[in-house]
Amino acid sequence: MLLQRLFASALLLVCAALVLMAWPYQAAYSYEPVGPRAFPLLMLGLMMVGLLYMLFRPNAVVHTEEEPALDRPTLIKIGLCTLLLLVFAGLFEPLGFILSSMLIGIPMARLYGGRWGLSILVVTLMSVGLYLLFDKAMDVPLPLGVLDVLEN
Numbered sequence: 001m002l003l004q005r006l007f008a009s010a011l012l013l014v015c016a017a018l019v020l021m022a023w024p025y026q027a028a029y030s031y032e033p034v035g036p037r038a039f040p041l042l043m044l045g046l047m048m049v050g051l052l053y054m055l056f057r058p059n060a061v062v063h064t065e066e067e068p069a070l071d072r073p074t075l076i077k078i079g080l081c082t083l084l085l086l087v088f089a090g091l092f093e094p095l096g097f098i099l100s101s102m103l104i105g106i107p108m109a110r111l112y113g114g115r116w117g118l119s120i121l122v123v124t125l126m127s128v129g130l131y132l133l134f135d136k137a138m139d140v141p142l143p144l145g146v147l148d149v150l151e152n
Contacts, residue, residue: 001060008054015048077111084108096145097134101127 022044025037068074084104091100105123110116134140144151 004060005055008051012048012051012055015044015051019044019048080111081108084111093143094145096147097142098127098131098147099145101130 019041022037022040027036084107088100088104091103095103102123105127106119109119109123114122131142135142
């Protein structure tokens with residue numbers, strides 16, 4: 001119980017420091033009505049509410065038998081997910097949203113038990129669909145990367 005409260009306290013301080021860093025941020029231009037600082041402040045605020053709950057709740061968090069153990073295969077899966085997300089971040093600009101999402105989404109789906117054919121189909125449809133949703137419907141520009149020749 002004490003370790004959980006110490007962890008919540010430490011992470012709460014980190015979140016507070018990040019809020020102080022993000023608060024004065026002003027972009028030179030804004031293509032969104034609320035500006036670029038709203039999302040990080042909202043996420044940090046939600047994290048802080050959860051951490052305050054962790055800090056002041058009366059009981060410790062007790063894990064049940066139904067929860068997966070934090071064993072070697074689970075840690076490997078978490079490590080591979082983290083690695084795939086870092087690769088996605090690195091390839092986002094050069095390859096563009098659609099190709100980088102497909103390149104990372106298919107191994108991610110396979111990592112969590114998806115079959116090859118269904119993984120390829122679903123990830124492809126989601127990548128194209130999300131691109132169209134963000135870029136065309138919501139006016140949030142996403143990079144096309146090497147597929148830039150398709151845009152008129």
